Structures are given as structure tokens and as C-alpha cells.
Amino acid sequence: MKRVALYAAALGFTLFAGFPFYWMLITTFKQNRDLYVGASDLSHIPWIFNDPPTLEHVKLLFGQTDFLRWVLNTLLVVAAVVVITVAVAVPAGYSLARLAGRWGERLGMGIFFTYLIPPTLLFVPFARLVSVLGLQDSLASLILIYPTMTIPFCTWLVMGFLRSVPWEIEEQAMIDGYSRLAVIVKVAPRLIVPGILTVIVFSFTLVLQEFVYALTFISSVDKMTVSLGVPIALVRGDVYHWGALMAAALFTSIPLAIVYNVFIDRFIQGFTMGAVKG
Amino acid sequence: MAGIEIRNLRKQFGDLPAVDGVNLSIRDGEFLVLLGSSGSGKTTLLRMIAGLEHPTAGEIHIGGERVDGDVPPRARGIAMVFQSYALYPHRTVFQNIAFPLEASRTPRNRIEEKVRWAADMFGITRYLDRYPRQLSGGERQRVALCRALVRDPKVFLLDEPLANLDAKLRNTARDDLKQFQRRIQTTTVYVTHDQVEAMGLGDRIVVMEHGKVRQVGTPQEVYEDPVDTFVATFVGQPPMNLLALRDASLPPGTLVGFRPEHLLPRNVFGPGEELATFRFAVRRVEYLGSDRYVYGAVAESAAPEATIIAKLPGTIPLTIPEGETHEFAVPRRLLRYFDADTGLRRRP
Missing domain, CATH: 2.40.50.140 (Nucleic acid-binding proteins)
Structure with a gap:
């Protein structure tokens, strides 16, 4: 009886989580008539194919927009931001957690608070900065600005994660004949792999969904990222190309879903360790 | 081989004195047990000898050499076993034991030789290719001791190494440890809150409370002639x-x-x-x-x-x-x- 209830609840949540994907999927392949007739014909059933599926929207997305170009741009920005974030946040988090003593904790909180300042406040001064540096309308502007969101949060994440990794293993290495620097290079990285993975996944997600900065700094269609290019190209005035919009969402979210599921255990481990002990 | 001299050692954490003016003379080859309840300062004292904690004041000499200043842990000629054993989780038993030898740039064949010698001494030769997570508590403890042994330390520092073992195993582990120390004759400082362990292992026992040494003496002296009511009621069950x-x-x-x-x-x-x-x-x-x-x-x-x-x-x-x-x-x-x-x- 208890089992049945458990499975029923699990099924409910699965349907809830899976429904948006299903909706994206059928919208992508529905003919326009099938999509829009529901507004006037109440006997129309919206969640099945009433007409045969079509590739028309997919063709629109790939043939008449720069979708592939945007994917490429996004991947480029993501890769650069992830590299910068890991290179800065991991050593910063390590130093604050292990070397800075009591001040490390306070500094860490201070750094975390900068993450809470919303981009809607910051994009004006950043726009000025970007134009002074002559980076308007280039991917470099995004690569410069995105780490200001990812580094503070990830530094704090690494700190929280390190608090759950016993210091003793590193102390042991110092007794076993290694200098502090050698410990940081030889021993510590292996201990914080889940933390690093979490940092990667988090920066990845943040960059992928970012819209405000991209909208502010990028104006040429061929420099856009997916999150910017798709709504700009496929929402024309008050005409929403729902089929193509959903196709874009589908093709971006499916690879992500696969990546998340591969790393989900470590991701959750990294997050909860930071959260619970924070 | 070396004795340890500790003079007026103090350690302050904020306003709290964790170790409060300790004087102690540890003889060469002695098995000395620091006994106290949690918060007595025994672990802090051990960590200062190891160099993991900087003393607020006072002196530590190991083998006649003063080490309390800037001598890092690796240069103090010590080996330490933590309560958690602190094994490197991503290294096999062999690699764990070899790790200190790699630090001192020992040649490959010599490493192989020493690891096998130490593993043989503790009877863990057949586990050399396993990872720490595949071992039981007792086996992990022996790996940690092996790793300490291969450094040829002047001093062993042991922080409650038996605390994580189940009661049955603890008796035999205690006997093994004592026999091992008798054989290699290396000065050993052992921290515990368990008075049975202290009595059974120590050549001498140091009873600590609130960062101060209450009494130093052989198990018999501490038991039969306690210097104050704290030692009298702390040692002995009931x-x-x-x-x-x-x-x-x-x-x-x-x-x-x-x-x-x-x-x-x-x-x-x-x-x-x-x-x-x-x-x-x-x-x-x-x-x-x-x-x-x-x-x-x-x-x-x-x-x-x-x-x-x-x-x-x-x-x-x-x-x-x-x-x-x-x-x-x-x-x-x-x-x-x-x-x-x-x-x-x-x-x-």
C-alpha cells in the first residue's frame, strides 16, 4: 500500500517534470493549423497530433535563422567562462577555506553577497565599462562580464565543499614530507573533483540562460548567443513562431539534460555539501 | 631516535587557552600517553609537536633541535597517525605507504622494498593493491601505521588511533601496537581519552585537564598515588x-x-x-x-x-x-x- 502511494507520487512528479519536454516536442513537430486552431475550436485536443507531424519549424530554425552560429557562439563563451571561473574560483575558495583563518569565512560571505546584486542593476555601469574597453558587440564582452556572476558564487561553493573534506588528509601529506604548495598541487585537486564539477555545471547553466547582459552588449545577429538570438529572431513583433521557438528550446535542452544526468550524483553532492554545512 | 623537550608551551584560541603552560620532558624511546577528556588540550599539544599548530608561546625541542619557530611539519622528523587515519582515498594501499617515500625522492626499487617490509611487519601484504574504501577499520589503521613507519621517523605521534575500532578489535590492536613500539624503540606520543588504553600502553602517562598537566607518572604512580582529586577520579573505573x-x-x-x-x-x-x-x-x-x-x-x-x-x-x-x-x-x-x-x- 505504502509502495503504491510512493510510486504514484513518483509518477506524479515525473509527469510534472516531463510535461514541458513533451509540450516542446509536440509543438516542434505540429503543423501551424494544428497549433493555432484550438483558440477557435473548443473540441480540438491540444496534447496530441491532430494533423500529421511536420519538419517545417525545424527547417525554419536551421534554414532561416543563424541558430547553429548561436550554438557555436554560446559554446565558445561557455568554454571561456568555465575555464576562467575554475581557474579563479577554485584557488580562491581553497585559499579562503584553508589558508585565511577566521577572516576567510567572513571574506567568503562578503564575496557571496556580491553575487546577490542583480544584473538589472549592474548592466548600466558594465555597459560603460565595455564601451571604454572597446568590446561592444563582441563575444569578448560576455567572456569578460559573465565571470563576475560565476566567480563569486563558485568561490563560495568551493569553500563550502572544502569544509566537508577533512583537512587531515592534507595535513597528513604535510607531515609525510610535502610542502604546502606541493600539497595543493599533488593532493588537494583529487579531493575536490566533485566541487570542481559542480563549479563547471553551475557556470555552464548560468551562462546558457543569461539574457540581460547579452541583450545589452550584443547587437549583431552573428554574435548572438542562443538565449538572445532565439527570442530575437523568432518573436517578430507580436508574432511568435512557437514551433521554431520550441524546436530551439528542445535542441538546447536535450544535450543539457543528458549531461546533467551523467553528473547528477556529483552535482548534488557538491551542492548539498556546500549548502548543508554552510 | 630522539627525546622531546617542551617548555612553557601555550596555545591560545581567541581568549581560550587550549594549552596553558605545559612543561614536559619525553625520553628517547619512551611510550608517552597524553590522557585527558575532550577539551583538555591533549590533541592541541600533539598538533603543536607535529607543527600543524603554531604555539602562542613556549619552546619545543625534538632531538635537541628547536622546532617551534618556522620548522614545517615535514622537516621535524615525525610521523603521525590521525584518528581518521587520513588515508589518501584515490591511492592504493601500496601508493599510500609509498607516498612519504616519493616525497623524499627515494629510488623506485628502494620504495618497493620498504613498502613490502612495512606491509609484512603489519601483515597487510595481500591488501597492497586495494583502495582504502575496500578495507576494514583495523586494516586501515595498519595501513596508516605502515605509512608512518616507512619514514623512519624520530618520533611517532598518534592521535587516538584505536578510537574508531570496535571494542573487540581494540584489545588486540593495543597489544600489537605496544609490541611494535617495543621492537622499533621509537619515541612515541599517544593521545587518548581512554584510561584503559593509557594504562595499558604508556611507559608514562600525562594526565591533562583544561590545558594544564595535572600529573606525569607511570601507570602505577598515577593510579596509586594521584596528586589531586581530579586525577584520582579521572583515572580508574569506577x-x-x-x-x-x-x-x-x-x-x-x-x-x-x-x-x-x-x-x-x-x-x-x-x-x-x-x-x-x-x-x-x-x-x-x-x-x-x-x-x-x-x-x-x-x-x-x-x-x-x-x-x-x-x-x-x-x-x-x-x-x-x-x-x-x-x-x-x-x-x-x-x-x-x-x-x-x-x-x-x-x-x-
């Missing part, structure tokens, strides 16, 4: 009985102490023994197999409600009915006297 007697022959403010195993029925003593006799009102008798604990109160006490415990060995088959008063006695030579205010030992 603890030493302490009572204020209504006895005019004693100076005022004197506490009398005696071990529970010395409080026995009056009639088991021979006529030659000089005895202090008590009227012991027995409340409850606890049967523990090899012993019986008898709980009750002593009528001669100034606080007649205070619980007094007698520990009768199984070799005394007398029946002691509960709820009755019996004549119990302690040989006078086994009584210890303390100052009720300071807790310090008093000569009668």
Missing part, C-alpha cells in the same frame, strides 16, 4: 571514592580517598591489617560477572547521602543483601588524603 569523614583526628577540610576494590567486607581481612572500618548501607548490588559493584552510603561520612562504590572480585563469594548495613573496611595504608578546597594531595 573512580576513587572521596569522602569527608567526621573524624577529629584529621585536620579540618580533609577528603579521604580509596579505590572501590579496596573497600571490602570487614571479615575478609586478616587480623594483622590496620583497618579503617565503615558502616556501609548497601543500596544495590550490580553483578558484572568477574566483579560485583556494591552501591551504598557510609554512615561515617559528613555527607551521608553521597554514593560510595565497592568493587568485590568474584573470588569473594559472600552474599551482600541489599538494603542492609554491613561492616566494610579499607586497609589504612591504602587511604589517600586530599585538601577539600584545592583538591591537592595531603600527607596525613
Whole structure:
């Protein structure tokens, strides 16, 4: 009886989580008539194919927009931001957690608070900065600005994660004949792999969904990222190309879903360790 | 091989003195146990010897060389075993034991040789290719000891290495550890809160409380001649009985102490023994197999409600009915006297 209830609840949540994907999927392949007739014909059933599926929207997305170009741009920005974030946040988090003593904790909180300042406040001064540096309308502007969101949060994440990794293993290495620097290079990285993975996944997600900065700094269609290019190209005035919009969402979210599921255990481990002990 | 000299060592965490003016002379080859409850400063003292904690004041000398300044842990000629064993989780047992040797750039074939020698000594040769997570607690502890051994340290520092083992294993592990230390004759400092471990392992025991050393002595000295009421009640299970007697022959403010195993029925003593006799009102008798604990109160006490415990060995088959008063006695030579205010030992 208890089992049945458990499975029923699990099924409910699965349907809830899976429904948006299903909706994206059928919208992508529905003919326009099938999509829009529901507004006037109440006997129309919206969640099945009433007409045969079509590739028309997919063709629109790939043939008449720069979708592939945007994917490429996004991947480029993501890769650069992830590299910068890991290179800065991991050593910063390590130093604050292990070397800075009591001040490390306070500094860490201070750094975390900068993450809470919303981009809607910051994009004006950043726009000025970007134009002074002559980076308007280039991917470099995004690569410069995105780490200001990812580094503070990830530094704090690494700190929280390190608090759950016993210091003793590193102390042991110092007794076993290694200098502090050698410990940081030889021993510590292996201990914080889940933390690093979490940092990667988090920066990845943040960059992928970012819209405000991209909208502010990028104006040429061929420099856009997916999150910017798709709504700009496929929402024309008050005409929403729902089929193509959903196709874009589908093709971006499916690879992500696969990546998340591969790393989900470590991701959750990294997050909860930071959260619970924070 | 080296002794350790500790002079006026202090460690302050904020306003809290964790170690408060410790002087200690550890002899070459000695097995010294730091015994205290949590918060007594014993682990902080050990970590300062290791160089993992900087002293606020004072000096540490290992083998005649002063190390309390900027000598890093790796240069102090020490090896340490943590309570958690701190094995490197992503390295095999072999790689764990070899890790200190890699640090000192030992040649490959020599590493192989030393790891096998140490593993053989602790009987873990067949686990060399496993990872720490595949080992039991006892096996992990031996890996940690192996890793400490291959460094040829001047001093072993052990922080409660038996605390994570189950009770059954702890006895044999204690015996193994003591035998091992006797064989290699390396100065060892061992931290524990378990007085049975301390008594069983230590050549000498250092009893600590609130960052201060209360007493240093052999297990026998600490047990039989405690310097104050803290040591008297901390060492020994059940603890030493302490009572204020209504006895005019004693100076005022004197506490009398005696071990529970010395409080026995009056009639088991021979006529030659000089005895202090008590009227012991027995409340409850606890049967523990090899012993019986008898709980009750002593009528001669100034606080007649205070619980007094007698520990009768199984070799005394007398029946002691509960709820009755019996004549119990302690040989006078086994009584210890303390100052009720300071807790310090008093000569009668």
C-alpha cells in the first residue's frame, strides 16, 4: 500500500517534470493549423497530433535563422567562462577555506553577497565599462562580464565543499614530507573533483540562460548567443513562431539534460555539501 | 631516535587557552600517553609537536633541535597517525605507504622494498593493491601505521588511533601496537581519552585537564598515588571514592580517598591489617560477572547521602543483601588524603 502511494507520487512528479519536454516536442513537430486552431475550436485536443507531424519549424530554425552560429557562439563563451571561473574560483575558495583563518569565512560571505546584486542593476555601469574597453558587440564582452556572476558564487561553493573534506588528509601529506604548495598541487585537486564539477555545471547553466547582459552588449545577429538570438529572431513583433521557438528550446535542452544526468550524483553532492554545512 | 623537550608551551584560541603552560620532558624511546577528556588540550599539544599548530608561546625541542619557530611539519622528523587515519582515498594501499617515500625522492626499487617490509611487519601484504574504501577499520589503521613507519621517523605521534575500532578489535590492536613500539624503540606520543588504553600502553602517562598537566607518572604512580582529586577520579573505573569523614583526628577540610576494590567486607581481612572500618548501607548490588559493584552510603561520612562504590572480585563469594548495613573496611595504608578546597594531595 505504502509502495503504491510512493510510486504514484513518483509518477506524479515525473509527469510534472516531463510535461514541458513533451509540450516542446509536440509543438516542434505540429503543423501551424494544428497549433493555432484550438483558440477557435473548443473540441480540438491540444496534447496530441491532430494533423500529421511536420519538419517545417525545424527547417525554419536551421534554414532561416543563424541558430547553429548561436550554438557555436554560446559554446565558445561557455568554454571561456568555465575555464576562467575554475581557474579563479577554485584557488580562491581553497585559499579562503584553508589558508585565511577566521577572516576567510567572513571574506567568503562578503564575496557571496556580491553575487546577490542583480544584473538589472549592474548592466548600466558594465555597459560603460565595455564601451571604454572597446568590446561592444563582441563575444569578448560576455567572456569578460559573465565571470563576475560565476566567480563569486563558485568561490563560495568551493569553500563550502572544502569544509566537508577533512583537512587531515592534507595535513597528513604535510607531515609525510610535502610542502604546502606541493600539497595543493599533488593532493588537494583529487579531493575536490566533485566541487570542481559542480563549479563547471553551475557556470555552464548560468551562462546558457543569461539574457540581460547579452541583450545589452550584443547587437549583431552573428554574435548572438542562443538565449538572445532565439527570442530575437523568432518573436517578430507580436508574432511568435512557437514551433521554431520550441524546436530551439528542445535542441538546447536535450544535450543539457543528458549531461546533467551523467553528473547528477556529483552535482548534488557538491551542492548539498556546500549548502548543508554552510 | 630522539627525546622531546617542551617548555612553557601555550596555545591560545581567541581568549581560550587550549594549552596553558605545559612543561614536559619525553625520553628517547619512551611510550608517552597524553590522557585527558575532550577539551583538555591533549590533541592541541600533539598538533603543536607535529607543527600543524603554531604555539602562542613556549619552546619545543625534538632531538635537541628547536622546532617551534618556522620548522614545517615535514622537516621535524615525525610521523603521525590521525584518528581518521587520513588515508589518501584515490591511492592504493601500496601508493599510500609509498607516498612519504616519493616525497623524499627515494629510488623506485628502494620504495618497493620498504613498502613490502612495512606491509609484512603489519601483515597487510595481500591488501597492497586495494583502495582504502575496500578495507576494514583495523586494516586501515595498519595501513596508516605502515605509512608512518616507512619514514623512519624520530618520533611517532598518534592521535587516538584505536578510537574508531570496535571494542573487540581494540584489545588486540593495543597489544600489537605496544609490541611494535617495543621492537622499533621509537619515541612515541599517544593521545587518548581512554584510561584503559593509557594504562595499558604508556611507559608514562600525562594526565591533562583544561590545558594544564595535572600529573606525569607511570601507570602505577598515577593510579596509586594521584596528586589531586581530579586525577584520582579521572583515572580508574569506577573512580576513587572521596569522602569527608567526621573524624577529629584529621585536620579540618580533609577528603579521604580509596579505590572501590579496596573497600571490602570487614571479615575478609586478616587480623594483622590496620583497618579503617565503615558502616556501609548497601543500596544495590550490580553483578558484572568477574566483579560485583556494591552501591551504598557510609554512615561515617559528613555527607551521608553521597554514593560510595565497592568493587568485590568474584573470588569473594559472600552474599551482600541489599538494603542492609554491613561492616566494610579499607586497609589504612591504602587511604589517600586530599585538601577539600584545592583538591591537592595531603600527607596525613
